[in-house]
Amino acid sequence: MTVDATRTPDSARPVAASEPTETIARARSGDAEAWGELYSHYAAAVYRFCRRVMRTREDAEDATMEIFVKLRDKLGQYDPGRSFTAWLYRVSANHCWDLLRRRRVRQDLETEDSEVLPLEHPDPGQLEQLIAQQSGEHMRTALAKLPERARMALVLRYYADMDYEEIAESLGVRRAFVGVVLLRARHHLREALKGTGAAAEVKKFGAADSKGAS
Amino acid sequence: MNHFDEMTCLLYLEGELASPRATELEAHARECAECGALLRALRAESLLLTASLREADEPLPARLNVRQESGAARWAWLMGLGLAGAGAYMVWTGLIVPWQESASQSGMGVGSLLTMLFFSGALWKGWSSMIDTIQAAALVTLAVGALAFLRGKWRRRTTFAAVLAALALLVGLPQPASAAEVHKAATYALPAGQEVHDDLIVTGDSIRIDGKVDGDVIVFGHNVTVNGHVTGDVIGFAQNLRVGGIVDGNIRGFVNVLTLDGTVAKNVSVFAQTLELNSDGKIGGTLTPFTQECVLDGKLGGSMLAFDGRTDLEGTVGGSVQLYGNQLSIASTAVIDGPIQFTGQQQPDVAQGAHLASPVQFVQAEPHQRQREDYVRTAVHQVLRYGAAVLMGLLLMSVLPGLYLDGVRSAGHFGVAMGVGSLSLISFIVLVILSLVLLFAGVGAGLAIALAYVPMMYLAQVFVGAWLGNIILGEKAGIGAQLGHVALGLLIIHGVEMVPFLGVLASGVILAWGSGAFLMAIYHRSRAVAVVPAAA
Numbered sequence: 001m002t003v004d005a006t007r008t009p010d011s012a013r014p015v016a017a018s019e020p021t022e023t024i025a026r027a028r029s030g031d032a033e034a035w036g037e038l039y040s041h042y043a044a045a046v047y048r049f050c051r052r053v054m055r056t057r058e059d060a061e062d063a064t065m066e067i068f069v070k071l072r073d074k075l076g077q078y079d080p081g082r083s084f085t086a087w088l089y090r091v092s093a094n095h096c097w098d099l100l101r102r103r104r105v106r107q108d109l110e111t112e113d114s115e116v117l118p119l120e121h122p123d124p125g126q127l128e129q130l131i132a133q134q135s136g137e138h139m140r141t142a143l144a145k146l147p148e149r150a151r152m153a154l155v156l157r158y159y160a161d162m163d164y165e166e167i168a169e170s171l172g173v174r175r176a177f178v179g180v181v182l183l184r185a186r187h188h189l190r191e192a193l194k195g196t197g198a199a200a201e202v203k204k205f206g207a208a209d210s211k212g213a214s
Numbered sequence: 215m216n217h218f219d220e221m222t223c224l225l226y227l228e229g230e231l232a233s234p235r236a237t238e239l240e241a242h243a244r245e246c247a248e249c250g251a252l253l254r255a256l257r258a259e260s261l262l263l264t265a266s267l268r269e270a271d272e273p274l275p276a277r278l279n280v281r282q283e284s285g286a287a288r289w290a291w292l293m294g295l296g297l298a299g300a301g302a303y304m305v306w307t308g309l310i311v312p313w314q315e316s317a318s319q320s321g322m323g324v325g326s327l328l329t330m331l332f333f334s335g336a337l338w339k340g341w342s343s344m345i346d347t348i349q350a351a352a353l354v355t356l357a358v359g360a361l362a363f364l365r366g367k368w369r370r371r372t373t374f375a376a377v378l379a380a381l382a383l384l385v386g387l388p389q390p391a392s393a394a395e396v397h398k399a400a401t402y403a404l405p406a407g408q409e410v411h412d413d414l415i416v417t418g419d420s421i422r423i424d425g426k427v428d429g430d431v432i433v434f435g436h437n438v439t440v441n442g443h444v445t446g447d448v449i450g451f452a453q454n455l456r457v458g459g460i461v462d463g464n465i466r467g468f469v470n471v472l473t474l475d476g477t478v479a480k481n482v483s484v485f486a487q488t489l490e491l492n493s494d495g496k497i498g499g500t501l502t503p504f505t506q507e508c509v510l511d512g513k514l515g516g517s518m519l520a521f522d523g524r525t526d527l528e529g530t531v532g533g534s535v536q537l538y539g540n541q542l543s544i545a546s547t548a549v550i551d552g553p554i555q556f557t558g559q560q561q562p563d564v565a566q567g568a569h570l571a572s573p574v575q576f577v578q579a580e581p582h583q584r585q586r587e588d589y590v591r592t593a594v595h596q597v598l599r600y601g602a603a604v605l606m607g608l609l610l611m612s613v614l615p616g617l618y619l620d621g622v623r624s625a626g627h628f629g630v631a632m633g634v635g636s637l638s639l640i641s642f643i644v645l646v647i648l649s650l651v652l653l654f655a656g657v658g659a660g661l662a663i664a665l666a667y668v669p670m671m672y673l674a675q676v677f678v679g680a681w682l683g684n685i686i687l688g689e690k691a692g693i694g695a696q697l698g699h700v701a702l703g704l705l706i707i708h709g710v711e712m713v714p715f716l717g718v719l720a721s722g723v724i725l726a727w728g729s730g731a732f733l734m735a736i737y738h739r740s741r742a743v744a745v746v747p748a749a750a
Contacts, residue, residue: 157228
């Protein structure tokens with residue numbers, strides 16, 4: 001097999017390693033308390049997903065609620081033989097993508113152009129250096145500047161740990177195209193990072209003393 | 215050999231590269247420093263992406279964090295609402311409807327401005343359809359509550375049985391038994407010599423009480439005559455009310471013409487077009503009339519506080535007289551033992567020979583000066599109310615932060631909030647009018663409903679104020695920042711409310727807007743809980 005450093009194993013999806021199968025089964029049979037437990041268990045993960053994907057905190061909160069309403073209605077359709085977390089993120093992704101697409105029409109016309117630009121081959125040394133400088137906060141700020149689909153793709157892949165098949169289905173693109181979307185998203189992100197990263201560095205050194213490199 | 219491009223490197227790292235090509239790349243990367251470095255950089259980028267995306271950088275918002283809310287609270291809330299609706303319904307059918315019927319029977323067509331206002335307002339036919347709507351809303355609430363409850367617990371037969379039993383019990387509840395004797399007829403007469411050992415409630419066109427009532431008399435009628443003896447109070451809604459007998463208690467009422475020939479041991483307070491205390495009439499306590507014309511020929515034991523168009527004093531007053539009105543004339547036959555204070559437009563007309571303890575203190579009602587004083591007073595009140603509203607905001611923020619945030623957010627949706635608010639205010643006005651009627655009959659519930667208006671007013675201001683503050687200062691989290699925003703927004707609101715005319719309009723809009731936001735916030739929160747019915 002290939003060396004697979006980034007491909008996190010299934011258990012590392014951003015929710016507890018083992019799924020509460022027994023609670024899920026009870027919730028499926030209509031047990032309200034079990035559903036409450038499920039909500040407590042997954043609310044934070046779904047909210048964070050929405051927060052990364054949606055533009056504002058309000059949208060994320062609303063989306064989270066709507067997703068749980070959907071999850072509850074669709075609980076009967078969940079196949080207990082498969083991963084609950086994967087199913088959860090699939091429903092979340094579809095819901096958020098619908099919301100975003102509805103608004104996208106006017107907003108993103110200009111950003112779509114950038115997706116057809118040719119990609120320059122990066123200089124590995126410069127890339128390594130750029131990555132080494134970043135903190136989580138820089139990354140999230142930069143991510144927020146990305147077009148909807150690029151952001152969505154990165155979140156689906158690296159937050160929800162979806163495979164290319166699932167991403168293709170959620171975004172409505174061909175499977176072979178998922179890699180391109182992800183790579184373009186990364187290029188976008190690097191551009192955004194060059195902006196914020198530099199500015200933030202200056203600020204950090206200006207304010208000085210408290211921390212070293214993060 | 216050629217370098218591998220970035221796409222291929224990424225696909226390799228993601229495990230998406232077909233194996234012959236992957237093996238090829240692995241072999242190449244071992245030899246080629248540049249491609250090795252690119253793989254390392256991409257891998258680091260992936261790890262950084264995963265780490266920064268999954269980092270728990272902010273807590274779950276209060277609105278989503280509903281674990282602490284127990285299921286019981288939700289049911290209590292829904293059931294409370296349903297029961298309140300049912301209670302309102304019972305009050306309506308048990309108390310208001312009979313009153314309404316009798317009032318329309320008594321043909322209250324023309325009358326003084328006040329009685330007109332009260333009767334045509336409170337007993338307008340259209341209210342009944344409004345009330346139907348409220349009843350329907352109450353029933354729907356109950357039904358929705360029950361359904362939502364059953365949906366989760368359908369399988370539990372005991373619960374199902376319990377709910378059905380409760381519903382059956384509710385339906386089967388007997389009509390509220392009344393201790394009073396109730397009569398409904400076109401004409402009612404209690405002949406002399408007969409006695410009623412209870413409260414007497416009578417509705418009818420013509421009512422005559424010549425006998426004795428050992429309790430209160432509550433009458434609705436066109437012509438009402440009380441010539442007998444009533445040991446309690448007389449509460450009347452009538453076109454003409456004549457009391458020629460003896461009343462040991464008070465007289466209270468909304469009437470067109472009240473004529474007193476008999477004796478009232480305690481106080482008389484009345485809204486009327488005309489009040490006549492004839493020469494044979496006696497009032498033991500105080501007299502508080504709100505009338506167009508008030509003629510006092512008989513004897514008043516206590517003091518008098520009156521808001522009249524015209525007042526004629528011809529008889530005896532044992533206490534002080536304080537009058538607000540247009541005209542006052544005191545005849546030569548008058549004997550007044552206390553001081554007289556008259557605030558009005560015209561000089562009082564005092565006949566020679568009138569026995570006054572002291573001359574009439576006349577205060578000319580000067581519109582201009584009063585306006586300025588009023589303005590200062592309003593300003594002071596406005597400042598006090600401002601402080602109260604800010605306090606309300608602080609309380610809300612610290613006790614129910616989720617509700618507060620939802621309310622402020624809902625206030626941002628102006629149109630919806632206005633719509634919801636206006637609708638709810640209309641039904642609230644119905645309740646207020648009902649409560650006024652109840653208040654007059656001395657029922658505490660009336661007071662409670664009327665008082666509910668006050669917190670609602672403040673809540674509405676807080677939501678609109680916070681929204682306004684956020685618009686001006688930008689959105690910021692944290693109680694400190696939010697309190698500043700609320701304070702600023704409220705300051706603007708209270709400033710605008712000081713403007714004559716426009717202020718009234720503005721406060722109406724704010725009331726509708728803010729209460730709409732409040733109701734929407736409640737709805738949002740109930741929906742949030744609906745996602746999680748019962749967290750253990």
